[in-house]
Amino acid sequence: MSDSNTTAPEQVDEERRDFIHIAAIAATAGGAGLVAYPLVDQMNAAGDTKAASSLEVDISKIPLGGEIRVLIGGKPFFLRHRTPEEVAAAVNTDVAKLPDPETDEDRLVARSDGTYNPAILVTSGACTHLGCVPVGPAQGSVGDYGGWYCPCHGSHYDTSGRIRKGPAPTNLPVPEYEWVSPTLVKISL
Amino acid sequence: MSGHESTYEPKTGIEKWLDSRLPIIRLAHDSFVDFPTPKNLNYWYTFGGILAICLAIQIITGVVLAMHYTADIDQAFGSVERIMRDVPYGWLIRNVHMVGASMFFLAVYVHMFRGLYYGSYKAPREVLWLLGCIIYLLMMATAFLGYMLPWGQMSLHGANVIINLFGAIPLVGEPIQSWLMGGPSVGNQTLQRFFSLHYLLPFMIAGVVILHIWALHVPGNNNPTGVEVQDVEKDTVPFHPYYTVKDGFAIVVFLIIFAVFVFYAPNVLGHADNYIEANPLVTPAHIVPEWYLLPFYAILRAITFNIGPMDAKLLGVIAMFGAIAVLFLLPWLDTSKVKSMRYRPVAKQFFFGFVVACLLLGWCGASNPDNAIISMGEDKLLVTYTDAAGLEGQRTFEDYAPAAQFRDEQVAAGGVAAMAIQKAPAFTFKILSQILTAYYFAFFLLILPILGLRERPKGEPDSIHHSVLGHDAPAAAPAE
Numbered sequence: 001m002s003d004s005n006t007t008a009p010e011q012v013d014e015e016r017r018d019f020i021h022i023a024a025i026a027a028t029a030g031g032a033g034l035v036a037y038p039l040v041d042q043m044n045a046a047g048d049t050k051a052a053s054s055l056e057v058d059i060s061k062i063p064l065g066g067e068i069r070v071l072i073g074g075k076p077f078f079l080r081h082r083t084p085e086e087v088a089a090a091v092n093t094d095v096a097k098l099p100d101p102e103t104d105e106d107r108l109v110a111r112s113d114g115t116y117n118p119a120i121l122v123t124s125g126a127c128t129h130l131g132c133v134p135v136g137p138a139q140g141s142v143g144d145y146g147g148w149y150c151p152c153h154g155s156h157y158d159t160s161g162r163i164r165k166g167p168a169p170t171n172l173p174v175p176e177y178e179w180v181s182p183t184l185v186k187i188s189l
Numbered sequence: 190m191s192g193h194e195s196t197y198e199p200k201t202g203i204e205k206w207l208d209s210r211l212p213i214i215r216l217a218h219d220s221f222v223d224f225p226t227p228k229n230l231n232y233w234y235t236f237g238g239i240l241a242i243c244l245a246i247q248i249i250t251g252v253v254l255a256m257h258y259t260a261d262i263d264q265a266f267g268s269v270e271r272i273m274r275d276v277p278y279g280w281l282i283r284n285v286h287m288v289g290a291s292m293f294f295l296a297v298y299v300h301m302f303r304g305l306y307y308g309s310y311k312a313p314r315e316v317l318w319l320l321g322c323i324i325y326l327l328m329m330a331t332a333f334l335g336y337m338l339p340w341g342q343m344s345l346h347g348a349n350v351i352i353n354l355f356g357a358i359p360l361v362g363e364p365i366q367s368w369l370m371g372g373p374s375v376g377n378q379t380l381q382r383f384f385s386l387h388y389l390l391p392f393m394i395a396g397v398v399i400l401h402i403w404a405l406h407v408p409g410n411n412n413p414t415g416v417e418v419q420d421v422e423k424d425t426v427p428f429h430p431y432y433t434v435k436d437g438f439a440i441v442v443f444l445i446i447f448a449v450f451v452f453y454a455p456n457v458l459g460h461a462d463n464y465i466e467a468n469p470l471v472t473p474a475h476i477v478p479e480w481y482l483l484p485f486y487a488i489l490r491a492i493t494f495n496i497g498p499m500d501a502k503l504l505g506v507i508a509m510f511g512a513i514a515v516l517f518l519l520p521w522l523d524t525s526k527v528k529s530m531r532y533r534p535v536a537k538q539f540f541f542g543f544v545v546a547c548l549l550l551g552w553c554g555a556s557n558p559d560n561a562i563i564s565m566g567e568d569k570l571l572v573t574y575t576d577a578a579g580l581e582g583q584r585t586f587e588d589y590a591p592a593a594q595f596r597d598e599q600v601a602a603g604g605v606a607a608m609a610i611q612k613a614p615a616f617t618f619k620i621l622s623q624i625l626t627a628y629y630f631a632f633f634l635l636i637l638p639i640l641g642l643r644e645r646p647k648g649e650p651d652s653i654h655h656s657v658l659g660h661d662a663p664a665a666a667p668a669e
Binding site for chain 1: 346349350353354367368369371372373374375376378382469470471472474475476490493500501502558559573575579605607609
């Protein structure tokens, strides 16, 4: 036994201790993170909630000039059967002057044969300002531009669901949807 | 105050036995019986005790309500109605819980304004103030979560508006939003988590309240003069019986007012819309939060302009959260060495202006931003038309009949025309709330930092007992 092999009991290898401290803290932090992940992730949408995220709607039931409102995953959507005058008003708008410029055709989805059905407009039913549901023809007010009016903070949408006046920053979004048949659209979140 | 000698003497054998194992009676005795308290505390200082009572009332009534409530969107509204109609004394317990939330906020606002006026946030009480701000934040979160539970129209759509605020945050906003809601919209899963958290948070508040009292008992109470205790003998009295009785009296008066609301006007502070079951397809015409959140709602809506890349919505959210965040910075924003505004003649005026601004912001929050407070001129009718030739134009009318006639003529001629009300120029709630929001932030970020350096304070009294004896002014001739 030589002296170099024995460490005096009062001598502490500081570097070795630092390493042990850092390693122990790192392992604990990693473990805590792994435990926290499922506890945080459980609040995200559950499988059945995600599954209930599309709906097929029969548009032949919508009266001319009227609309139907559907909920998909709790979110409101409008399906409006526009009169030729309303379509004309939407098409003849000067797009360059709009707060959120989009042509009426930009807001429609082509059928499988590539043609459009401009009479049917499908939009989200949540005001882009703070998510209120605007009122429409069935509720007795269509706003200054003939489309929808949001009573919460006074946003006016036109017959293409485009924002024209009020605090809402953007047009009512057009959801992802497809024409399953000439009378059936499938809307997805 | 910490460091004061414990005067507790266990008398019986069982007290001695306990004292050497868990000195809990000693802790209570030193904290609430023989705790030296400045002898000049006025009734504004009783609101701490009142708040403790409020928290206890909310927890007790809340635990009882949870025995009858069902957190399910199909049953929640009905279960609340059942509490009101069928559960023995359910109406009383729910009214106490509902009114209790308002009374809790009423008391906390008085408590906070009192702290602001007497400089109770200044050294050595910064941590005490910060803990109070955390309690206030937790209270707002708890109230917001609880308001959703009856699943009325305001519950659903109010929650929607608030959760939508998070969507304004760039990049992470939408994931946060759907994480909070647990799906694409506020639904059953949201109600369930809100109930769980609404039950949890009051106990977290209780935990922070313990820290708040601990942080109070280290430096001891501030007092209306803002002068620290110098001589425990002369400047203080024991908490019991002096302040147990004073607080007790204030609590009784407070509970009388509380009872007036519970028995005579339980719904006066709420919204009728919340007695309509939630319907995601119909938004109430006028969504407003409960009264105690209105000033922040007004600040949120006051920001209607974009600055650079940030849009109005994001700026509004930043301003609203900033209005609360600035409270946390207050101890370092106020540069004045003098604590109490009694001796700060200029700051005092700005303070009362601040109180008025907060009340008026509440008024703005409750009102439609576009409504006129002072109207300048008459509203007119505006007819916008596109004639048959495709020319666009507009005309204004004073009366309905000619406007309608003009519109009908345009339509008959093959054009398109629409009539709308053109509001007269006016001083609206929006403008008022913008002015008040500017004052709110200026008070904390400009007035308090600058004034503290420039203001000439009046002379503070030498000590608390001098002040009590009326010696804070230069000694007057004795009356006798």
